[in-house]
Amino acid sequence: MGWREWGPGSEATESKIARGFTMRADRAEVSWDSEKSKWVVRIAVGEEVVRRYCDLPRNAAENELRAAAQKTLIDEGYEADGAAITIQQQPHAA
Secondary structure, three states: OOOEEOOOOOHHHHHHHHOOOOEOOOEEEEEEEOOOOEEEEEEEEOOEEEEEEEOOOOOOOHHHHHHHHHHHHHHOOEOOOOOEEEEEOOOOOO
16 A cells, blocks of 8 residues: 655645644554654554654553544544554563
8 A cells, every 4th residue: 555644744634624624534553663662653544644653651551552542633633532543562572
């Protein structure tokens, strides 16, 4: 798939927010990015994906990750409860 990332600085996002539209995401996923050592929230709308990093600790609880995803949805102009949020927690290294 040819996914295109866009976010707060993009014309698409700013235009929709400025006109008072509330966008509905298809889904949101939170997973650990081992290269950046940060949680990443991916918001999918059709073929478009918005990626935002979160500074929660590696051992953050699922409810904290879900709250961070909901905040990210709101910050990006999406309905917070309009998308299914999936948390993908990796097993901790021993």
